[in-house]
Amino acid sequence: MAKSYCLEVSGDFACFTRPEMKVERVSYDVMTPSAARAVFESIVWKPAIRWRVTKIEVLKPIKWISVRRNEVKAVVTTRNVQAAMRAGSGNLGLYVENERQQRAGLFLRDVAYRIHAYFELRDPGFHKPHFPHLSNVPINRGEDDLLALPENNTVKFMNMFERRAFHGQCVNQPYLGCREFACAFRLVEDLKNEPRPIDVTKELGWMLYDLDHSNSSDPKPRFFPARLDNGVVHVPAWESEEVRG
Amino acid sequence: MILQSLYDYYQRKTDLPREGFEWKEIPFVIEVNTSGSVVQIEDTRKQEGNKKRGKPYYIPQRVKKTRNVVANLLWGNAEYVLGLPNSKKLSETKSKAKETEYRKNLKDKREAFIRKIKSLPPPCQADEGVRAVVRFCEHNDYTALERFTEWKEVQTSNQNITFRLQGDIELICQRQAVTDAVSKSATTATPDGVCLITGDTDEIERLHAPIKGVMGAPKAGADIISFNRPAFKSWGKKQGRNAPVGKRSAFSYTTALNYLLGKDSRQHLQVGDASTVFWADKPSPLEDQLPDIFEDDPVDDPDRGALAIRALYKAPHQGIAPINDDQTRFFVLGLVPNAARIAIRFWHVGTVAELAKSIQQHFDDLEIVRSRREKPHLSVLRLLRAVAVQGQRKNIPPNLSGEVMRSIMGRLPYPDTLMQGAIRRVRAEREVTYPRAAIIKACLNRRASIAQTSEKEITVSLDHSNMNPGYRLGRLFAVLEKIQEEAGLDITATLRERFYGAASSTPVTVLSNLMKLKNHHLAKLENRGRRVNLERLISEIMDGVDDFPSHLNLADQGRFNIGYYHQRHALFTKSTETKQGD
Numbered sequence: 001m002a003k004s005y006c007l008e009v010s011g012d013f014a015c016f017t018r019p020e021m022k023v024e025r026v027s028y029d030v031m032t033p034s035a036a037r038a039v040f041e042s043i044v045w046k047p048a049i050r051w052r053v054t055k056i057e058v059l060k061p062i063k064w065i066s067v068r069r070n071e072v073k074a075v076v077t078t079r080n081v082q083a084a085m086r087a088g089s090g091n092l093g094l095y096v097e098n099e100r101q102q103r104a105g106l107f108l109r110d111v112a113y114r115i116h117a118y119f120e121l122r123d124p125g126f127h128k129p130h131f132p133h134l135s136n137v138p139i140n141r142g143e144d145d146l147l148a149l150p151e152n153n154t155v156k157f158m159n160m161f162e163r164r165a166f167h168g169q170c171v172n173q174p175y176l177g178c179r180e181f182a183c184a185f186r187l188v189e190d191l192k193n194e195p196r197p198i199d200v201t202k203e204l205g206w207m208l209y210d211l212d213h214s215n216s217s218d219p220k221p222r223f224f225p226a227r228l229d230n231g232v233v234h235v236p237a238w239e240s241e242e243v244r245g
Numbered sequence: 246m247i248l249q250s251l252y253d254y255y256q257r258k259t260d261l262p263r264e265g266f267e268w269k270e271i272p273f274v275i276e277v278n279t280s281g282s283v284v285q286i287e288d289t290r291k292q293e294g295n296k297k298r299g300k301p302y303y304i305p306q307r308v309k310k311t312r313n314v315v316a317n318l319l320w321g322n323a324e325y326v327l328g329l330p331n332s333k334k335l336s337e338t339k340s341k342a343k344e345t346e347y348r349k350n351l352k353d354k355r356e357a358f359i360r361k362i363k364s365l366p367p368p369c370q371a372d373e374g375v376r377a378v379v380r381f382c383e384h385n386d387y388t389a390l391e392r393f394t395e396w397k398e399v400q401t402s403n404q405n406i407t408f409r410l411q412g413d414i415e416l417i418c419q420r421q422a423v424t425d426a427v428s429k430s431a432t433t434a435t436p437d438g439v440c441l442i443t444g445d446t447d448e449i450e451r452l453h454a455p456i457k458g459v460m461g462a463p464k465a466g467a468d469i470i471s472f473n474r475p476a477f478k479s480w481g482k483k484q485g486r487n488a489p490v491g492k493r494s495a496f497s498y499t500t501a502l503n504y505l506l507g508k509d510s511r512q513h514l515q516v517g518d519a520s521t522v523f524w525a526d527k528p529s530p531l532e533d534q535l536p537d538i539f540e541d542d543p544v545d546d547p548d549r550g551a552l553a554i555r556a557l558y559k560a561p562h563q564g565i566a567p568i569n570d571d572q573t574r575f576f577v578l579g580l581v582p583n584a585a586r587i588a589i590r591f592w593h594v595g596t597v598a599e600l601a602k603s604i605q606q607h608f609d610d611l612e613i614v615r616s617r618r619e620k621p622h623l624s625v626l627r628l629l630r631a632v633a634v635q636g637q638r639k640n641i642p643p644n645l646s647g648e649v650m651r652s653i654m655g656r657l658p659y660p661d662t663l664m665q666g667a668i669r670r671v672r673a674e675r676e677v678t679y680p681r682a683a684i685i686k687a688c689l690n691r692r693a694s695i696a697q698t699s700e701k702e703i704t705v706s707l708d709h710s711n712m713n714p715g716y717r718l719g720r721l722f723a724v725l726e727k728i729q730e731e732a733g734l735d736i737t738a739t740l741r742e743r744f745y746g747a748a749s750s751t752p753v754t755v756l757s758n759l760m761k762l763k764n765h766h767l768a769k770l771e772n773r774g775r776r777v778n779l780e781r782l783i784s785e786i787m788d789g790v791d792d793f794p795s796h797l798n799l800a801d802q803g804r805f806n807i808g809y810y811h812q813r814h815a816l817f818t819k820s821t822e823t824k825q826g827d
Contacts, residue, residue, distance in 0.1 A: 007743040019247060020470050022443060023477045024588035029246070066590055066647055067585075073474040101474070104581065104588030205249040206444045211480070219480045221489065223441050244439045244446075 002118045006191065008164065009039055010112035011183035013065070014176030015105060018085060019208060019221065025105040025179065027064075029055050030228060033235045034210040036115040037173040039185065044161045049119045055245060057231040059112040061125040067105050074099040110177060114189040115199070119161075121152060122123060162187070197231025204228055209235075209243055220245050246370075247592055248442050248490070248498045250576050254505075254524050255497035261504055264496050265431025265714050266424075267306045271297035271320060272404040273395065278411040279373055281380025288393040305427045306496075311453045314350070316358040317380060318365075318427065319418035320407035320518075327387070327778060328355035331403040355661060358382075363595050369426050374417035376408040382407070409653040429494075440491030442498070447491025451484045454499040457507030458513070459520045462582035469502075469587045470495075481743035514540050517638075517646020519579035519627050526574040538604060541624045554608060554622050571597035577654060590647040593654045607653045610687035612708040613807075614814050615679045623680050625649060631680035632666030642666065658695050665802055671806050675727065675745040682810040685803040691802050703804070707811040714787040715801030718756065719808025721786045723747050725759050727816050728779055732766040749805045753793040 016028040016035050033053045040051040076092050086092025164170070165187035173182045188194060208228035211219045222245030224236055236242045246255055262268055276284040289300035307317040316325050323329040328351050338347040359382050360719060369375050390396050393618040399406065408417040417423065434448035455466025472478050472487050479487055484614045485495075505512050505522040513522050514536040525532050537553030575597045579590035595603075611623055626638070629649065633640040646662040671677050683734065686703045693700040701711055713718075747755045763783070770776045797805060 015631060020478075020490060021589065022479075022488065023472065023474075024583055026247070026589045026592070062496070064591070064651065071476070073476045075475045079473070101584065104583050105588070106592065107590050108514075203246075206441050207246045208441075221441075225443060225444060229287055239267060244444055 002081060002120060004116055005040070005165070006114055006188040006190050007043075007185045008041060008059070008112065008114050008186045008194075009174060009176065010059075010185075011176045011181055012110060013181045014108040014111045014178075014183075015062060015181060016177040020094050023104055026105070027106060027108050028207055028226075029062050029108075029204055030058050030226070030233055031111075031115065032208050032225075034208065036113075036117065036211065036235075037178050039115060039183070040117050040119070040161075042170045042172045042174040043164050043185075044119075044150075044157060045171070045232065046157065048121055049157055050122045051092065051117050051119045052238065053117045053235050055116040055235060056113040057116075058200070058231045058233070059114060059195060059197055060110055061198055062200070063109040065107050065109040065155075068102050069105065070100045071103045072096055072099050073101040076205060085162070107181075108176075119157065119219065121154060143236045150172050159186045200231055202228050204233070209238070209245070212245060246594065247578060247589065248494070250524075250594075251501045252442050252494055253526070255501040257506070258501065258528070262303060263428060264305075264493060266428045267309070267380065267500070267503075267768055268301045269304050269320075269405070270299035270301050271304070271407050272297070272402070273399050273406045274365055274404060274409050274416065275381075275390075275810075276411055277381050279378045281377050281382075281384055282383070283389045283393075284411045286390065286393045286399060288395045299404070300695075302407070302416060302419070304416065305423070306431075306454070309454060314353045314357050316354065316361040318361055319375075319416075319423065320405060321358055322405055323353045323403045324351060325358040326406045326693040327390075327399075328375075328385075329400060329403070332401055345359050346615075365423070366426050370421045372422040373422060374408070374413070374420045375423065377410055378408050378417055388534035390542055391559055411452050420638070427769040429598045432493075438486075438489045438491075440487055442494040443491060444616050445491065447493060449485055449489045450485075450492045453485065453490070453495045456499060456502050456506065456580075456587055458503065458508070458510075458578050459582050459587055460515060461518065462587060467582055467585050467587045469589075471586055473585070511536060513772050516579065516625050517641050518643055519650070520649065521577060521579045523575065523577040525576070525597060529571060529573050529575065529597050530757075531575060531601060531746035538622075539625045541626055546703075553805045554604075573597045573599075575600050577650070579650060581647075590644070591651045593651065603728045603774050606656055607687075610691050611683040612705050613679070613686050614811065616699065616814075619679050623683055625653075627680050628663075628684055631678060631684060632670055633661060634670075653693075658692045659684075659688045662690075665799065668799065668802050668806065672746045672749065675741050677806050677813075682807060685806055689800060689803055689807075703807055707815040711804075711808075711809075713801065713804050714732055714790055714794055715797050715804035717786055717790050718748070718752050718793070718797075719785065719805035719810075720812035721756070721790075722759075722805075723809045723812035723816065724779065724782055724786065725763050726768045726812070728763055728770075731775070731779075732769040734766070734769070748800050749797065749802050749809075751796045753795045756793045 014027065014031070015025055016030070016032045017025050018028055036053040036056055037051045040053075045051075072094070074094060076094055080090065080092060108205070164195055165185070168185070170185075174185050175181050176183045204226035206223040207226045209222045212222050213219050222238075223245050224243045225235055249651050255620070272290045274287040274289060276287060279282055290297040291300070304320055308315045308317055320326070322331075324331055330351055332348070332539045334347060335344070338344050359379070362379060362382075365375065378818045388533065390399075396504075409415075410417055410420075413420075418793075436446040436448055438446065438449040440449070453468060455468055456462075457464075459467060459468040462767045470485070470488055470490065472484055477487070477512060490498075501521070504510065505524060506520060510522070512523055512532055512535070514523075516539065523532065523535055534553040576596055577591070577593040577600075579592070580590070581589050593600075608622055611628075615621075625646070629641045629646055630636045630638060632645070633642070644661065644667070645660065645662055649663060651657065652659045664685055667681040667688075671681055684699070689700075690702055693702065701713065703711070703716075708716075722740075722745070729736075729740050744759060748759070767776050767779065770779075794801075
């Protein structure tokens with residue numbers, strides 16, 4: 001297995017929205033694997049790599065806060081876009097003052113996590129349909145072949161990540177579940193001197209792992225049975241039996 | 246976890262309706278014979294308070310409908326079952342010149358009702374009861390119904406109606422053939438996804454049954470899981486697919502929640518604007534006691550709350566129910582409506598023992614001296630009303646109730662807005678009432694104990710050793726007021742009415758003046774001994790205060806209120822004692 005990295009992320013608020021309560025939002029008790037993945041991706045992401053989260057450690061007691069806020073209720077309709085494309089011009093604006101709605105949310109308060117993940121190289125051709133301009137590499141080449149390519153080099157990406165994470169650099173500000181809950185992050189290099197996670201063991205029920213984009217026209221959510229084990233959520237591998245969807 | 250726990254609760258409660266069924270109050274039952282002619286109309290309603298309630302029957306579950314025409318199986322309102330116009334809707338449509346549309350809609354409804362019956366599988370069609378209803382519908386003859394006295398009310402009220410076959414005890418929709426068909430169609434599912442509650446593959450529910458009984462939500466019910474705006478959807482998914490919940494799980498959690506929120510539920514209490522339900526993994530005495538502990542006492546049984554709370558404290562001593570080591574998990578869920586949806590206001594999971602301890606702690610923190618007229622334990626509603634303008638329920642700040650409940654259950658500091666509210670009301674009304682004093686005391690004490698500061702804890706009754714300037718000045722103000730009262734002046738505005746606000750926030754501006762004024766008041770006292778006693782009391786209080794502070798911070802303003810409350814209470818109890826001594 002490739003080298004595993006650990007980031008400590010912390011913030012005042014977090015909302016890892018449950019899909020069943022995403023209208024009147026309710027957060028999961030702890031960070032989800034997909035939220036953790038997004039934090040790593042905000043520091044380094046390339047079509048050639050894929051981040052895999054292995055472990056999420058909860059560092060602060062789980063606290064809640066209930067907030068009502070304004071959110072937009074509408075989206076620009078496809079039909080309007082098509083009409084505008086045909087006509088060559090049109091107004092696709094959305095006026096937040098007219099399209100807003102009060103929504104309640106049950107968020108997490110004062111959170112800190114240590115998230116562990118490693119990355120692996122993947123066939124960049126996976127992204128070809130979405131980002132043709134990013135993928136100069138012919139698709140369907142073997143792993144060895146890819147590794148041999150000078151631009152897709154594990155060591156290069158590792159160096160990139162270490163350098164950027166150490167300096168606190170990121171492509172976009174990492175966040176805790178919702179964009180508005182930006183978080184601070186820190187590369188943890190020596191785990192020995194770090195505080196222990198909270199002393200809580202409980203079942204968390206089925207938790208969203210991530211979305212399966214292998215069929216891009218109908219992405220499917222995948223779930224796994226999450227469990228807080230002395231403050232640690234062990235994330236099973238994406239391909240494992242426990243992950244369903 | 247909320248839905249998982251509700252799902253588990255449904256599995257635990259075996260008396261809840263099975264899939265495809267629900268308990269529903271049906272006011273009218275039409276009894277028909279095998280040839281489909283009416284034998285009688287039964288009015289099942291019973292007077293309850295000032296309302297009439299129909300008898301609850303176990304019937305095929307209601308179909309979810311919004312504006313479209315969808316009929317229930319073998320029951321429905323008069324529009325569906327008889328095609329009768331609803332008088333209110335009729336006059337409404339008449340005034341809008343849409344009567345013909347409404348008549349057409351009625352016809353559609355009636356047809357949908359009959360179609361629904363005819364779509365039952367063949368064994369049902371052969372059933373005598375079902376055949377009788379079909380015949381009844383085909384007769385379509387109201388004159389046969391008109392001779393019954395109940396008819397008038399059936400016509401005007403548009404309430405739910407169902408059928409019974411002459412000679413049967415159960416309804417036609419409860420006949421074996423029908424129930425078999427219903428449960429079969431409810432349980433057969435073509436799995437097309439993974440349920441996020443159970444993790445099993447199941448048919449994903451498109452629309453979830455509505456949740457009824459949340460205060461402020463539409464009467465027909467509202468939803469926890471619904472996607473009624475384009476912005477709520479993800480990845481182009483439709484309705485229930487945005488949050489894949491299996492048919493069985495969806496039925497289980499909605500049925501369990503509707504049961505908990507039901508009219509007769511003892512596991513439901515209203516905390517401010519939040520409809521709160523609670524349940525345990527296993528049957529637990531706390532499930533029954535919680536409403537008595539937190540709600541106002543019912544008029545017919547004023548001691549119920551006190552008894553429940555006493556049980557909470559005494560149980561460990563008497564060994565009745567070992568509530569304090571009960572490790573059963575306990576769930577508390579607070580729901581509030583928001584635009585035809587239901588939002589989760591708070592959600593607490595703990596053990597029965599933890600919760601019992603938290604509740605005890607809450608009442609310990611609240612304890613403060615009170616007059617004999619006051620009840621020992623304050624309900625949450627009384628606390629909230631004490632910080633609301635005019636003490637009215639509708640003026641309670643939204644969200645406060647949820648925050649308070651969360652603090653109680655999680656043994657967290659009370660929300661700052663609670664103490665601020667209490668202090669604001671005291672200043673506005675110039676009256677430190679028992680609930681407000683209790684709130685301020687509880688807020689200050691709990692905050693200090695959680696932050697582990699060396700601040701002096703506020704006691705239940707007057708504390709001579711408390712040297713906090715706020716507390717001392719509060720006491721001083723109480724004595725000054727008492728002196729003025731005893732001086733027997735004929736005045737319209739007392740010291741408290743004129744100066745309480747200023748004295749409690751910016752003491753230096755008024756208190757030095759009041760100290761001068763006091764001398765004049767004292768001079769008016771006729772009893773010399775009393776004069777000396779009061780002077781002595783003032784000097785004892787002033788002993789710890791070097792100077793009047795220019796202003797008091799919020800916590801000290803709180804202490805001022807408590808000092809005033811304690812001292813005033815002490816002054817009055819003493820005087821009554823001496824009177825009794827005479």
